[in-house]
Amino acid sequence: MFCGKHNAREGPVIQFLNVKPNDQFTYSIVLIRGQIINYNHRMGVTHLQIDNENITSCIESAEITTDGKFKVAVELAPGMNHLTFQFCCVTNAIALVFNQRKNPHYLLRIFYIICQNHDGHFQTKNNADNSIECACEKINLAIRMVQCLYAEMMTKNGFARKTFEFVKCVPFYSSLSIAEARQWDQNQLWKHHAKEILAQENDTQHRYKYFGILASTLCENGTIKGNTALGCGDVALFGSGTMHAWPMKFAEIQRCFQDDTLVDGKLLMNDSNGRNSIGGCYATALGSLTHEIGHIFDLGHSRDGVMGNDIDYVNRMFTIEKNPRDLPRRQISKCSNNLKQDISTGGITNNRRLTTIKKSNPILANYHCRRNDDLTFLTENCAIMLNAHKWFNQTDETETSSSSIQYDSKRKIIESMLPLALVEIRSKESGMCMQYYRFDVCSATSAAVADPFNFTIAGNVIEQNYDLIAIDKNGHIMKWSS
Structure with missing residues (x-):
């Protein structure tokens, strides 16, 4: 039945664009995009309601664009979830399944790092809760959002919704004093805390990667x-400076994204790329988290997307931005080589964070197609890397431990026991990607490669100083530096 605003012939229909009934997810926050067919914004109804009967009092609202599109993040409970979408006089229901992986082999461990002589409270305003418990809840929610971001970005490149698994945040008590922490630069902080974490964890099986949030971050008169x-x-490490803008509960996410409350940069950290708002700080923080976590999953930099300049637009993935605007382009810098000095635990010395810049060619059209105007995406080479990555596939290590990849630098030949998935050649001097090769399909952005077991690098893409990274189909990675 249709209400007085619609008739049976042209009544609205709720259509889902990126999910279908009984889709299964390994993560709990899911992005749903859809469209209201025969939508007329002049009727005055600009939102639709979403109810998940599996989560008590979980009713979400999504704004509808003038052309009838909508997108909303929903929280799933374990098992089957029955969601009902209602717009004006019509409804549409869909069942989605959340089954978290059991006993995943590869995990991201999350720490809230607290220095000596510090109570662990992060900086906030108006006597808001800034306890250690609150910090851990905010961090857990943020990482769940990053899980969703990676899964959705993978689909933009035609892959399945793959993402990582993580262990809930716990406090990590550092030997560094709070006074020293607030005097050191970010490179010094990373070297000290990384060495502490790896020494304490002693992960001989190489099952874990680590992400730490520093409680030590302080804004003092704008500094x-x-x-x-x-x-x-x-x-990967990240400061707690903008945690004052992060939500602690799922129901607060949409409000935080759309919160235009101004941030006083003299009293609280304002990392929003010019938006100067709570919502801007939250969006940039999620983009930055996604970016830094990408590096520990062996991604380099790219010119665009979350591994490049576009870390500030995450809000566009989850909500309708009323007044979208272009923000100043970020300056992405190469990781300093001296970070790897004096760290002898965990194999850090063979890992490098590099800047990857794609050549200017018609692939820009593909970029814009994948963006869908939200500017939050992975370049093709990054998506290929993650599609094969162990942390995104949870491959049983006992089944693939015999694999190896070898590089003969004199003959420029890569030999692999298993089929290669991706090879990247990066300039050692500038950190830029000169060329990459994908081995599953031919594409407009990469060369066709006939033999995924024995690959010769063309001489015209080799510089005197270069870095090489190769990954096979089971996620084994080789890194070589000239």
């Missing part, structure tokens, strides 16, 4: 101290 945003090797 930021004890802060870092850096991912290198198996460890």
